Amino acid sequence: MTPQSENFSRWYLDTIRKADLMDYAPVRGCIVFKPEGYELWERIQQAMDKRFKETGHRNAYFPMLIPESFFQKEKEHVEGFNPELPWVTEVAGEKLEERLALRPTSETVIGHMYSQWINSYRDLPVLINQWANVFRWEKRTTPFLRTSEFLWQEGHTAHANEEEARQETMQMLEIYREVVEEVLAIPVWKGQKTPSERFAGAVDTYSIEAMMKDGKAVQAGTSHYLGDKFAKGFEIKFLDRDNQLKYVHTTSWGTSTRLIGSMIMVHGDDKGLAVPPRISPTQVIMIPVGPPNKRQAVIEKMDEIFFALKDAGVRVKTDLREETPGWKFNEWEMRGVPVRIEIGPRDIANNQVVVARRDTGEKVSVDIDNAVAAVQQLLEDIQVNMLNKARAFRDANSHTHINSLEELKAHIAKAEQDGTLGGWVLGGWCGNDDCESKVKEETSFTTRNIPFDPPVEKDTCICCGQKAEHTVWFSRAY
Amino acid sequence: MTPQSENFSRWYLDTIRKADLMDYAPVRGCIVFKPEGYELWERIQQAMDKRFKETGHRNAYFPMLIPESFFQKEKEHVEGFNPELPWVTEVAGEKLEERLALRPTSETVIGHMYSQWINSYRDLPVLINQWANVFRWEKRTTPFLRTSEFLWQEGHTAHANEEEARQETMQMLEIYREVVEEVLAIPVWKGQKTPSERFAGAVDTYSIEAMMKDGKAVQAGTSHYLGDKFAKGFEIKFLDRDNQLKYVHTTSWGTSTRLIGSMIMVHGDDKGLAVPPRISPTQVIMIPVGPPNKRQAVIEKMDEIFFALKDAGVRVKTDLREETPGWKFNEWEMRGVPVRIEIGPRDIANNQVVVARRDTGEKVSVDIDNAVAAVQQLLEDIQVNMLNKARAFRDANSHTHINSLEELKAHIAKAEQDGTLGGWVLGGWCGNDDCESKVKEETSFTTRNIPFDPPVEKDTCICCGQKAEHTVWFSRAY
Numbered sequence: 001m002t003p004q005s006e007n008f009s010r011w012y013l014d015t016i017r018k019a020d021l022m023d024y025a026p027v028r029g030c031i032v033f034k035p036e037g038y039e040l041w042e043r044i045q046q047a048m049d050k051r052f053k054e055t056g057h058r059n060a061y062f063p064m065l066i067p068e069s070f071f072q073k074e075k076e077h078v079e080g081f082n083p084e085l086p087w088v089t090e091v092a093g094e095k096l097e098e099r100l101a102l103r104p105t106s107e108t109v110i111g112h113m114y115s116q117w118i119n120s121y122r123d124l125p126v127l128i129n130q131w132a133n134v135f136r137w138e139k140r141t142t143p144f145l146r147t148s149e150f151l152w153q154e155g156h157t158a159h160a161n162e163e164e165a166r167q168e169t170m171q172m173l174e175i176y177r178e179v180v181e182e183v184l185a186i187p188v189w190k191g192q193k194t195p196s197e198r199f200a201g202a203v204d205t206y207s208i209e210a211m212m213k214d215g216k217a218v219q220a221g222t223s224h225y226l227g228d229k230f231a232k233g234f235e236i237k238f239l240d241r242d243n244q245l246k247y248v249h250t251t252s253w254g255t256s257t258r259l260i261g262s263m264i265m266v267h268g269d270d271k272g273l274a275v276p277p278r279i280s281p282t283q284v285i286m287i288p289v290g291p292p293n294k295r296q297a298v299i300e301k302m303d304e305i306f307f308a309l310k311d312a313g314v315r316v317k318t319d320l321r322e323e324t325p326g327w328k329f330n331e332w333e334m335r336g337v338p339v340r341i342e343i344g345p346r347d348i349a350n351n352q353v354v355v356a357r358r359d360t361g362e363k364v365s366v367d368i369d370n371a372v373a374a375v376q377q378l379l380e381d382i383q384v385n386m387l388n389k390a391r392a393f394r395d396a397n398s399h400t401h402i403n404s405l406e407e408l409k410a411h412i413a414k415a416e417q418d419g420t421l422g423g424w425v426l427g428g429w430c431g432n433d434d435c436e437s438k439v440k441e442e443t444s445f446t447t448r449n450i451p452f453d454p455p456v457e458k459d460t461c462i463c464c465g466q467k468a469e470h471t472v473w474f475s476r477a478y
Numbered sequence: 479m480t481p482q483s484e485n486f487s488r489w490y491l492d493t494i495r496k497a498d499l500m501d502y503a504p505v506r507g508c509i510v511f512k513p514e515g516y517e518l519w520e521r522i523q524q525a526m527d528k529r530f531k532e533t534g535h536r537n538a539y540f541p542m543l544i545p546e547s548f549f550q551k552e553k554e555h556v557e558g559f560n561p562e563l564p565w566v567t568e569v570a571g572e573k574l575e576e577r578l579a580l581r582p583t584s585e586t587v588i589g590h591m592y593s594q595w596i597n598s599y600r601d602l603p604v605l606i607n608q609w610a611n612v613f614r615w616e617k618r619t620t621p622f623l624r625t626s627e628f629l630w631q632e633g634h635t636a637h638a639n640e641e642e643a644r645q646e647t648m649q650m651l652e653i654y655r656e657v658v659e660e661v662l663a664i665p666v667w668k669g670q671k672t673p674s675e676r677f678a679g680a681v682d683t684y685s686i687e688a689m690m691k692d693g694k695a696v697q698a699g700t701s702h703y704l705g706d707k708f709a710k711g712f713e714i715k716f717l718d719r720d721n722q723l724k725y726v727h728t729t730s731w732g733t734s735t736r737l738i739g740s741m742i743m744v745h746g747d748d749k750g751l752a753v754p755p756r757i758s759p760t761q762v763i764m765i766p767v768g769p770p771n772k773r774q775a776v777i778e779k780m781d782e783i784f785f786a787l788k789d790a791g792v793r794v795k796t797d798l799r800e801e802t803p804g805w806k807f808n809e810w811e812m813r814g815v816p817v818r819i820e821i822g823p824r825d826i827a828n829n830q831v832v833v834a835r836r837d838t839g840e841k842v843s844v845d846i847d848n849a850v851a852a853v854q855q856l857l858e859d860i861q862v863n864m865l866n867k868a869r870a871f872r873d874a875n876s877h878t879h880i881n882s883l884e885e886l887k888a889h890i891a892k893a894e895q896d897g898t899l900g901g902w903v904l905g906g907w908c909g910n911d912d913c914e915s916k917v918k919e920e921t922s923f924t925t926r927n928i929p930f931d932p933p934v935e936k937d938t939c940i941c942c943g944q945k946a947e948h949t950v951w952f953s954r955a956y
């Protein structure tokens with residue numbers, strides 16, 4: 001496997017294939033989510049879905065094919081998505097009268113349905129989420145992060161007024177933060193996207209942004225306040241309590257299988273994956289050690305501990321294959337399993353097992369009678385430690401002292417000499433699109449978001465030096 | 479709502495829309511699964527997925543778009559599916575070099591991947607399932623039962639030999655029977671499809687078949703032994719223990735959102751839906767009764783019972799809207815909620831509530847202190863009763879005394895006079911395709927399956943009178 005320091009993207013591609021998470025599909029830009037990769041997605045789904053339902057949302061399913069005319073109804077939306085749409089033009093040899101797009105997102109078809117379902121304030125709010133496959137035919141693809149077909153959830157809600165819709169937008173952003181930080185152990189900045197980075201057709205777009213180990217950013221989730229733009233495009237009107245016919249205010253919000261890629265790029269190292277306990281398909285791997293002729297007693301003891309852990313709700317596996325313990329240690333480290341238990345005849349004699357943690361590499365001996373509680377505590381500790389470690393890395397690679405384009409260029413030039421990309425830079429921004437574009441053109445750093453709670457507030461624009469309206473994260477991004 | 483006896487399909491379409499399960503989509507033959515309908519699917523998914531995983535299967539996700547050339551690799555397969563395929567021919571204005579089909583099923587693309595993943599007997603068995611949307615552009619569509627796009631699961635497994643693959647085929651058929659009978663309370667016949675009704679490309683197809691209330695059949699799940707046909711088409715070979723290069727033996731098996739439609743057509747009545755407790759999104763609806771000025775005390779008591787039920791794991795809701803109790807009773811009966819609890823000031827004075835069941839219409843008074851246990855028991859009883867009732871209906875409409883085409887025609891003619899379709903008929907079959915076709919042409923009855931365990935064995939072919947090789951269910955079918 002290529003070391004991270006040598007070539008990060010090569011390391012990433014090596015790791016996800018070696019850990020058996022995916023394979024390339026026979027269609028350009030598409031991948032197969034293999035069971036080890038798909039199970040990560042299933043656990044992300046569970047964590048998200050639970051919170052969606054707790055906040056009153058229900059799932060539904062809308063058709064994947066969207067008539068071409070639907071895209072014309074919201075001008076910015078069609079401009080944003082048209083260059084990436086695959087089209088169904090024929091069925092069983094017959095040409096269709098109207099082309100059908102494979103959905104890139106479902107605001108249009110859902111807007112069309114909502115216009116029929118919503119008549120009165122009594123019908124509001126409508127709080128619906130969809131788990132689905134979507135298509136965006138992009139030029140450059142990276143497994144999990146950017147593929148022609150990917151899996152996601154898209155929430156679509158309709159409200160009687162702006163205030164409620166804006167509350168919803170923020171609530172869902174907070175749910176995203178919670179799942180991504182607390183389950184995936186990825187620290188994020190909540191904030192607002194600049195107008196040029198907004199979702200096509202949104203009034204305001206908010207995001208959570210995460211730093212990968214190469215210093216690049218991933219937009220890990222977005223939540224949009226759409227105002228009445230789609231309501232006007234699709235005539236979604238309701239009779240309010242005051243007997244006035246009004247347009248609804250809508251939101252949409254989404255997270256996708258790119259969370260899998262983010263998790264890998266935040267926690268992985270030269271040994272391979274490192275998966276946080278709360279998301280890991282396997283939390284504990286048990287491996288027998290010591291001479292093969294004493295294996296029988298070891299396996300009996302292992303089984304005891306295995307079932308005790310299983311009964312306590314720990315996702316545990318044993319590896320009884322013929323390979324050497326050393327080979328197995330490497331194998332399960334590469335797969336990112338958070339805890340390894342080693343057990344041999346000498347351990348049994350001492351009524352203990354050796355417990356090794358993936359995140360720090362530490363090994364400790366644990367009394368067998370106390371093994372379940374110790375492992376449970378350790379899994380919690382690892383979860384917390386992985387988030388803290390990722391946050392420390394992020395903060396160490398976030399630069400807040402840069403105040404001009406010259407300083408930014410010098411920072412990047414120096415970083416490149418050191419073989420890095422320069423991490424993230426917090427800069428002031430006057431609010432002018434031209435300054436944003438100039439930074440992008442001259443440095444390849446783009447605005448990530450305007451964090452709600454920046455580490456410091458900036459006074460002057462990093463580009464023009466005028467008064468800053470906003471403090472913004474700049475970086476390279478996936 | 480149209481009564482069932484007047485026009486069953488009109489009743490069905492009225493019911494599913496009134497109960498808010500679906501809506502028609504703006505694309506031909508597609509529907510929207512609204513939250514009330516989608517939640518039924520989510521519960522079917524949970525019941526299935528749990529059993530798939532318990533038997534060692536894992537989920538994965540394969541690309542939806544399948545290159546045209548893939549369909550050519552298994553001759554029968556392409557002939558079977560070609561007439562129903564939608565094609566992507568262009569992306570963002572550019573014509574593709576090779577057309578891409580929207581998957582109707584995934585044997586081809588999965589076969590292609592398996593040929594790369596499987597090299598040795600150590601790689602076997604491969605036990606993978608996929609939850610996905612699929613497309614079959616059929617001429618006549620019925621919501622849930624037959625739509626252009628639908629949701630399903632498709633299992634695809636590869637094995638070292640025929641015996642193992644055949645065991646898998648039977649195991650999955652039995653899992654389908656278990657979920658459909660025990661969760662959806664739909665009695666089914668397990669059996670083998672005749673060659674003309676086989677899945678395109680299968681060696682043997684097995685099914686579970688269910689009778690709807692109009693006497694028509696629904697194929698509720700299928701499990702296929704594919705032999706080495708796809709292995710040969712896609713070159714899926716492995717080095718066996720004996721050092722010989724061999725083709726794997728594959729299976730596939732699927733159930734879909736048509737189970738939702740089946741559940742409705744098996745249990746529904748002129749009041750609307752009737753949903754078995756194990757699948758019902760809401761199991762208990764609580765409705766306050768009595769004079770509005772005494773409502774406050776009633777609601778407090780209701781809350782107490784509500785939380786006690788919720789804590790016990792019962793899916794319970796209260797209806798505190800302003801409508802009359804009578805209106806609400808009808809509304810929740812129409813939605814098929816299995817148990818209704820009525821509670822008023824007089825009930826509280828007597829420390830009891832009234833419990834009404836949807837399946838029989840019976841009402842009993844239950845001591846409040848015993849309400850939770852009584853409701854839990856009642857839900858179990860309703861589950862069992864609904865299966866028994868459906869089985870009694872099925873058996874009353876299954877005819878085993880018919881031994882010739884003339885008798886079959888007379889039976890159908892008499893049924894038509896009575897305004898029914900004639901239910902199912904058990905007939906002998908010589909095994910000749912011509913006899914099967916003749917029955918179909920002259921009566922519209924098709925072979926459902928050759929039940930493993932028929933109520934009686936037939937000696938002579940219902941068509942030609944020669945010796946029967948098989949005993950077969952014949953009926954009209956969805």
